[in-house]
Amino acid sequence: MVQKKSYSRYFIILQEDEKGYSLASDKLASGYTKLEVKNDKCKISYYVQNLKKEMAPYYMMLICNKKDVKKVIKIGEMNIDDYGRTDICYEYPVENVAGSGISVDKVSGAAIVKLLDNNIMSVMSGFATTDIPEWKAFEITEDKTREVKEPINKVEEPQSIFDKYEESIEAAKDNEIVRQDGIKQTEDIVPEEKQQSGLNENNPEDNTFVREEEQLGNSETEETNLENKVVREEVIEEKTHIEEKGHEDLNNEELFREQKKEDDISSYKRDVARDFFMDLVEGFGEVKNIDTDIKRVKWYRVPVNQLEDMYDMSNYNKYTILYYPMMSYHPYFKDYEHYIIGYKYDKDGRVKYLVYGIPGHKNKGHQPYGGKTGFVTWVPANYRDDKEFGYWLMFYDFRTSTIVVPAK
Numbered sequence: 001m002v003q004k005k006s007y008s009r010y011f012i013i014l015q016e017d018e019k020g021y022s023l024a025s026d027k028l029a030s031g032y033t034k035l036e037v038k039n040d041k042c043k044i045s046y047y048v049q050n051l052k053k054e055m056a057p058y059y060m061m062l063i064c065n066k067k068d069v070k071k072v073i074k075i076g077e078m079n080i081d082d083y084g085r086t087d088i089c090y091e092y093p094v095e096n097v098a099g100s101g102i103s104v105d106k107v108s109g110a111a112i113v114k115l116l117d118n119n120i121m122s123v124m125s126g127f128a129t130t131d132i133p134e135w136k137a138f139e140i141t142e143d144k145t146r147e148v149k150e151p152i153n154k155v156e157e158p159q160s161i162f163d164k165y166e167e168s169i170e171a172a173k174d175n176e177i178v179r180q181d182g183i184k185q186t187e188d189i190v191p192e193e194k195q196q197s198g199l200n201e202n203n204p205e206d207n208t209f210v211r212e213e214e215q216l217g218n219s220e221t222e223e224t225n226l227e228n229k230v231v232r233e234e235v236i237e238e239k240t241h242i243e244e245k246g247h248e249d250l251n252n253e254e255l256f257r258e259q260k261k262e263d264d265i266s267s268y269k270r271d272v273a274r275d276f277f278m279d280l281v282e283g284f285g286e287v288k289n290i291d292t293d294i295k296r297v298k299w300y301r302v303p304v305n306q307l308e309d310m311y312d313m314s315n316y317n318k319y320t321i322l323y324y325p326m327m328s329y330h331p332y333f334k335d336y337e338h339y340i341i342g343y344k345y346d347k348d349g350r351v352k353y354l355v356y357g358i359p360g361h362k363n364k365g366h367q368p369y370g371g372k373t374g375f376v377t378w379v380p381a382n383y384r385d386d387k388e389f390g391y392w393l394m395f396y397d398f399r400t401s402t403i404v405v406p407a408k
Helices: 163-175 210-218 222-240 245-280 307-311 316-333
Strands: 006-016 030-038 041-049 058-065 070-078 086-093 107-116 119-127 139-141 297-303 338-345 351-360 377-380 390-397 402-404
Touching: 006 107, 006 316, 030 107, 030 119, 030 316, 041 070, 041 107, 058 119, 070 086, 070 107, 245 316, 297 351, 307 316, 316 338, 316 351, 338 390
Parallel strands: 070 139
Antiparallel strands: 006 030, 006 119, 030 041, 041 086, 058 070, 058 107, 107 119, 297 338, 338 351, 351 390, 377 390, 390 402
């Protein structure tokens, strides 16, 4: 019997911690760290753009902030090309990242730093949660054997970085589920055969994602558990064949009360969820000029005149869900001074996915990070007199903290 392979990957978006390291005021440093796990191997990739090249080296770090491990893993020195970019990948055993003896599931953040007398000065960093520790005081660990691990360095030519990603973008559209900033650190590794995610283009009314099936198998919600409890009780009722009429009436009455209680709980949860999502988009105008076959979606325009607008923390939920995940994409939408957020509803009227949309044309130059962070679907929209205008979309399953990539 052929053994099933396991695969998981997610992204940590890197953002500026210190000013003065970007190429220019209109070219902010941005990037991400990608962690891929396949069976007993893991790949750690760093991609950065618009970072100023300096004489003193930058170092790549992984941050471990678990209960039993609070350390910083030193991956190595990072070389920046003359265009302010790097695209580099290392491969390690899952249980021993960079010879540190620490497993990859302990990683909760990533950073690019300067080292001054072994003191950390963070240039860029990102985390998989909103709970950011005082990580710069953590112990630095590195490969004591000093065995050089040859990186796969992709930055060789001055052409657009997006040209080099074209093949991987197409593969991502068909085969993979990815993760992004703001998500939980760990995820159950799923079989490769489940990595076929996608929209049903033949029947746009039934736009389903494979991640939904995984959720049913791996992380059922409290609502579902309550419903299953009722179903099991009903089955038991049928098999016990209770003969005494009084007992039957009593059991039916109890089941009715239990069902009513569960209905009340479900209704309350729906009301709370609806109020929560409506509060996020309060004050934002609804967008109705998007031409897409994706059904049951409401779109809202998030205005951003300048990057500083996104640092508004007066509504913390709005900051963490709408603003923070999109900060590193500001160079892509700054000329349009907005992006969009969509609520994809299920047939029962509950929000199923969040959909982030970045304005631009259908070309690689406008596609955020070449599609590597989930923006692989483009839809046209009416915007002034620009007939080529549309939005690059990314679908986010907030229940499983997973970016869902539609199939082509």
